[in-house]
Amino acid sequence: MQIGELARRGGCDAETIRYYEREGLLPAPARTASGYRRYEQPHLEQLAFIRHCRSLDMSLADIRRLVDYHQHPSAAPCDDINALLDAQISRIHQQIASLQRLEQQLQTLRARCDAPHTVADCGILKSLEGAASGEGCVCHADGPA
Amino acid sequence: MQIGELARRGGCDAETIRYYEREGLLPAPARTASGYRRYEQPHLEQLAFIRHCRSLDMSLADIRRLVDYHQHPSAAPCDDINALLDAQISRIHQQIASLQRLEQQLQTLRARCDAPHTVADCGILKSLEGAASGEGCVCHADGPA
DNA sequence: GCAAACCCTGTAGTTACTATAGGGTCAAGA
DNA sequence: TCTTGACCCTATAGTAACTACAGGGTTTGC
Structure with missing residues (x-):
């Protein structure tokens, strides 16, 4: 073919x-x-x-x-294949954990804008700006970004 | 600076x-x-x-x-910022779901080798080979790859 | 003065594809 | 037979977000 x-x-x-x-x-x-x-x-x-x-x-x-x-x-032992799969599983596992933290952070940030605002008054943007100015951020409550 | x-x-x-x-x-x-x-x-x-x-x-x-x-x-409404955040949250959410399925699949495949084997007899490799030959695979039990 | 740390621009590389340019081949239908 | 659309080929470049390197210039402390 x-x-x-x-x-x-x-x-x-x-x-x-x-x-x-x-x-x-x-x-x-x-x-x-x-x-x-x-x-x-x-x-x-x-x-x-x-x-x-x-x-x-x-x-x-x-x-x-x-x-x-x-x-x-x-006839060599298949340790390498097992290790390869284990490493892959571990990577995926860590990625999930990381993404779950990220999702939580995004939702915290998203909640800063719970009703219609103007861009100038948007809680999301103000949070990001405040964090950039050193005020501490809401989405990384457990530690620095 | x-x-x-x-x-x-x-x-x-x-x-x-x-x-x-x-x-x-x-x-x-x-x-x-x-x-x-x-x-x-x-x-x-x-x-x-x-x-x-x-x-x-x-x-x-x-x-x-x-x-x-x-x-x-x-003074424009901050709908766009909200939509941006919502889209990002949705993407992360889908990625988590996808990775969780993937983790499950990998663990199913990993379980095919529960004891030391040789490479020639490795259940993981045999599963991948069988799937490639059209036998159906263990890791995508819910549907095709 | 010397050397180490820093700076600069331009270019290329990473991963796993994906797209495009420019040109050749095949097969079905008129 | 001719035409045309679908397919094939190679070479190259692009995607995203960096990161590294080559080659050369600048700064600063000893």
């Missing part, structure tokens, strides 16, 4: 496939006489593997490592 | 300050005879405003709008 079909079946863009090939994540396929890429089923499977890992927000660097393991199964 | 001191007091990098100037977020300051930037207190306050908004994960485009309002307070 050609790149457009691989893209449709792999759930991504043809540009993305070319990008993965440049980045060494997908092997370069055979070409037709006119220079078109010609893909077979193993390419589709590898693309699906990559896209699946991307859907889990894994970095291309991490995916590259998993692809390597996939291509070279060995 | 010079850019290094502004950076220290504003809690960011001198490069970042130059970047903000190029992006039009900070006005270009006066210069010494040798070409060095010379900043006064209003610059520090504007930088603090920007950094504070950045700490709330606002985009530079959104910050630019708030800075405009700050510099040109008006």
Whole structure:
């Protein structure tokens, strides 16, 4: 199949496939006489593997490592794979915590404007301005920005 | 003060300050005879405003709008500021939900390897491979990837 | 005077794509 | 056969928000 079909079946863009090939994540396929890429089923499977890992927000660097393991199964212990997943989970966990704090901060700031005001009197803007002038801010109540 | 001191007091990098100037977020300051930037207190306050908004994960485009309002307070209703904050809150909220799903998915996948295995037998890798071959995956149990 | 710390501009790099320019190929329909 | 739209190709640039570097100039304390 050609790149457009691989893209449709792999759930991504043809540009993305070319990008993965440049980045060494997908092997370069055979070409037709006119220079078109010609893909077979193993390419589709590898693309699906990559896209699946991307859907889990894994970095291309991490995916590259998993692809390597996939291509070279060995008797070595899978500690590295576990560690990779654990690190990813930990990153996501921290990101959630960080975003939850951020959401709280934004809501605190948002609450400074609970009724229609003019821009000149907006509690949100006044809070931001006051904080910038050193007055201390409402949204980072637990510590400095 | 010079850019290094502004950076220290504003809690960011001198490069970042130059970047903000190029992006039009900070006005270009006066210069010494040798070409060095010379900043006064209003610059520090504007930088603090920007950094504070950045700490709330606002985009530079959104910050630019708030800075405009700050510099040109008006009698217009502050609906736009409210909408800006609401949109930001909504984005963060959706991002949290998305990351929570992702965390769950990763933990499901991680659980496929509960004891030491070899790479060749790793449940994580086997799950990813099986999914790539069309078998359905464990981590996206509620729908396709 | 010397050296370290700072300053300057211009450019490039980071990550994972995404878009565009300019040109070639293919296949269906008239 | 010709036309045209859809597809293909490579090379390059852009996205967002920084961050780093090259190459060179300035300041300040010893």
